[in-house]
Structures are given as structure tokens and as C-alpha cells.
Amino acid sequence: MISVLIPVYNVENYILRCLESVAGQTYQGELECVIVDDCGKDRSIDIARDFIDRNNSHVKFRIIRHDHNRGLAAARNTGIDCACGEFVMHLDSDDWLEPDAIKLLAEKQQTTDADIVSGNALAHYADREEMLYEPDYGSSMDMVRRTIQLTLDHVIWRRLIRKSLYTDNDIRAEEGVNIGEDHHTLPRLAYHARNIAKVDSVVYHYNCMNPASYMQMSKGKINMPRYRNDSRSIRILRDYFTGKDSDTVAELDRIKADFERNMRATAVAAGDSGCYAILCKEQGVSPHYLTSRFRYFISRCHGLTKIVFNKLFG
Template identity: 40%
Template sequence: MNNEPYKVSICIPIYGVEQYIARCAESLFEQTYHNIEYIFVNDCTQDKSVDILMQVLSKYQVRKPQVKIINHKYNRGLAAARNTGIDAVTSDYVMHVDSDDWIERNAVELLVKKQIETGADYVMANHIQNLGTYRIFWERPHIVNPRQLSLSLIKRYMPINVYGQLFHISLYRNHEIRVAEGVNMGEDFQQVPRLAYYATQIAIVDEFIYHNENTNKASYTRSSFNINKWEQVWSSTQIIIDFCQEKGENFVQAANFLRFKTAANSLITLTKGKLYPIEYKRMSDIVNARRDLWKSMPVTQQACFYLSNIYMVAVYVKAARILRFALNKMYKKIRHHDIVKP
């Protein structure tokens, strides 16, 4: 530990992950990097997640002094848990890990090594998305210009995830970057484009160090859709739109594009075929008000708004989801071999 340059804080929210948290905790406590502060935020989970965490921790006595468990007094949601974790950080660098995911044993070591080599205050890395029967390998594009990266994230040209990356804590604290409490859908999107914008230097670890578990049906983002979640997506979008309005012409254009792309994606991805007439009209009005942006979207998304009958759209949405799944298998670098777990 004496040879390690600094302490890294890892923030881990806990809620409803009793089937996954042992794997997550083991991958954290077995890190080859030793100078780590673990901040677990218990958002009043109703299952045995915390008990299982303590059982795992009992096997790693050397890690016990490094662990903080913060208990919310009542269930406040993922966004609040993120904020609680950031508020508790006592080191210069912070990393987020979701408690149903896991990381490679050398993940922190690789991130710190890259940060030392480059002096970056934001270090990205590749991740693997586990979808049960197959995996998707997501490679980060080599965009190291902060403004360019922020724009690419806002336009959703690349994955937007706060987990599995290394941030200097000053990016949060100096710029008052927080997640809107209660707005849990799109909470990553509220943070990452702003963190990228304010970074002075960005670096990329080319290895796949993070495993994202997408089979947890209890996860907030993967549980059943409802109109409240749809409103949260729009709230997260609006936060970034407001941010863009102050950052120059390119960001204003990106904000306009984001507004319409979010409307289209809401129909295809979030509603899962369950369309609400009032919300459909709201989205259609937004998109059709600017045909230039409407035409800049993929044809599959344009079709959503070309069809005026909501029941026809419902049929289209289901077909589009099947098509998207098929295209993902063909073009998203899916590999069918097993991945070595920590």
C-alpha cells in the first residue's frame, strides 16, 4: 500500500441485490490495488443484501477498516444513493460500481496506472454487458477532447454509464454536479456529460474491466415501465438541455437533437409496446415541430412519428424491438465464449 500513489473511493449503492452482491463484493475486496475506500450506501433494502455483504467482508479482514456502510433512514432511490456516496468520499479519486455488477481484479490498478501516466482527471474504460444468453463488448471510442466527448455523450453516440470509470472528486465538488433526487431513470446521463465537459484531460483504458449485469429484473432501470419512469427520463433530459443552453452554439444544437431523439427512443425502448395516448401526442408534437431534426434521426425512429394511429405505432414498436435485438446480435461485437470472472 505504501507504494500506491493515492487512495481511491468506490461508491456502491445497495438495494434488492441479494442474488448478486456477494459476487460484486468479492471482486471489490480482491482488488490488486490496496489503498481503497469502500462506501456502501444501503437505501433501505428489504432483502438480505447487507447481511450477505457482511458475510463476505468477514472473509477479508484486511479490508474491514476500509469499509463504510451508510444507511438511509428511508428508501430514497438510486439518485440519492449516488449523492450520498459522493458526499462521503474522502479521497481525490472516485469510482462507481453497481452492486449487481462486478469488476476485474486489476480494475482499480489499471485505472490508477493510466491516470498516473497521463495526469487525467477522468479515466474511461471498456465494459462488458451481460444479457444472459450472450454478452456485448462495448469499446470506448478514443475521444479524449473533453468538449467533443461531452457532445458525443449528449447526442448518445456512445454508452453513457457512470460506473467503471475514474473521476477526480473536484469534477463533482467544484462544479456542484449532483443527481436530482427522485429522478432515477437517466441518472447516469445527468452526470457523465457534465463531468466530461469540465474535465481538463481524459484518458482511456483499453482493457475490459467492468461487467454490467443486465439480467437483474429487480433493477430500477430494468423493472416494468410506468409513466412515472417516463417522466423521469424527460427530467434527466431536461437537466442536460438546461446545461447545454449555457455552453455555446454546438451544445444548443446538441440539446435540440437530444430532445427529439429522446422522444423517439421513449417510444421504441422505454414503453415496450405500452403507449399512452397523451404522452404519444406530447412526443409527436415535439418531434414534428422540427422536421429538420426529425429527418436526422434513423428511419426506424422517424417511422414512429410518421404513423398517426397510436395502435399502429404500438405494433411498430414491438416489431422494432425484435429488429433491434436481431441487429445487436449481428453488429454489436457479441461474443459467445465465456468470460473469465474474478
């Protein structure tokens, strides 16, 4: 059996498309869909219940309800806890699957005995579509090293994952880290994977047009909620790999330093002195906002001078 895990919170405009894409899977093996109700305030679950009542596909749908809103990370964990399948596939409730997604991933798993099988995704923006290719990882440790980076390579969706990677190694998303919670989850799963594989097909559609999604959360000019979540994820990974792999720990230290420096630079470029001061305090560095702002303007002037010079004499 394969379990598709869908966390649901305030997605009434998207949930039907998501569920229809699961019911329409061409995979003919045992397939269940675990919907985790994280206590939203709209009609998402009503729509889901109505869909389940009308469902005549081979997919077994069920709804698990939280007692109160606990966030995306907790909903991911609840899905894992309640999944009956040997393999799980995470599907965000505003996204959807290609009809052959699970069939292609399952066939690749059967021929490779992989613990993680991934596919490509198509990101949908208001003005364009962008292909998200799954990299060619040379090994499980190569996947670890690349997915600890702060890129979209670490997403937990678009993958078939052996459930025992979670349960045998006590790997869970940290509750409360709801933006990029997969950043501290996938590298730990990959570390324990004996074998990984991929299919060169689009299996997943990533919706980038939901203004209420966690990825759109921001506060002021700087996305502080996402900054704090990413910082926490880096610390979780560093703690996990300490004593396991020194190279990964060293790379995480570099990622942390670059990330914090880039966030301070973003605050300076935005002219947000208040946010800059908060970042400096949380990062334990001395605030030199005026100096940094001056250097920023000097660099901008230098860049403009080069552009003008190249246009005139280049």
C-alpha cells in the same frame, strides 16, 4: 486514496460477488469501499456486514445508511459526500470488477494526469456476452457531445473520476431521476475535465440479468418510468449547458425531438392508444393516433412488399 462507491437496494443474490471483486483488487494503494444502504427489504446489508466482518483484505469497507429509501440518484450523491478518496469509482451492486480494474485505471491516471479515466466493459445477458468499448474521445468536449446521446456511452461506472469534479462544480445526480441518472451527470463532469484518458482493457462486468434493476422497470407496453427519467435528464442537461455551449444545446434539442418522436412511434407500433395519448399530452403535440396507426400499417405493408419482391426477383 481511491473510493469505490456502491449503492445497495434489494440485491441479495448479487452483492457478495460485487464485494468480493472489490476485496480482490490488485491495486495496492489506499482503497476504501463506501456501501450506501438505501433501505431495501431483503438481506443485502446483512450479507454485506457478514462479508465485512470476515474481510482480511487491504480494502477498508464501511456502510452508510439512509433513513429511508431515496433511490439510486440519492445513493450516488451520498457516496460522493462520504468518499474520502481523491478519485471515486462507481460500482453498481449487481455488477463486479475485474481484479486489475483499479490498478489499470490508476496507472493510466498517474501517467496522464487525467480527471476521468475509463475502461471497457463486458455486458452479460442470459444468452450472450457483449463488449462495451469506451470510445476514443478527442477531447473533453468530444466526450460531452457523445455522452449526451441516449446510448450506453454515458454510464457513470467503469471510470475513475476525480472527486473534485463533483465538489468544485456542484454536480449531483438529481434525486428522483433513478433510471439513466448518469445521463445528466457524466456530460457535466466531462465538461469540467481538463484531461481524459482510457485503457484498452475490460475493467467492468455489467449484469443485464437482474429483473429488479432500474433498467428493467416498465409499465404496460411502454417503459414510461424510463421515458420520464430520460426526458428529465435531457432538460437538466439543456439547462446546464445554456449559456455555456450553444452547439451542445442545439444537439440536445435535436435529441429531445427525435426521442419524443420515437416514443410516439413505439406506442403506435405497440397498438397502445392510451400511452400514445399520454405521450402526446406530455410532449405538447396533437394526438392523431388513427392517422399514425394507418401510416404505420402502410409502412409495414410497403416493407413486406419489398421483401417479397426481392425474394422473387432480386
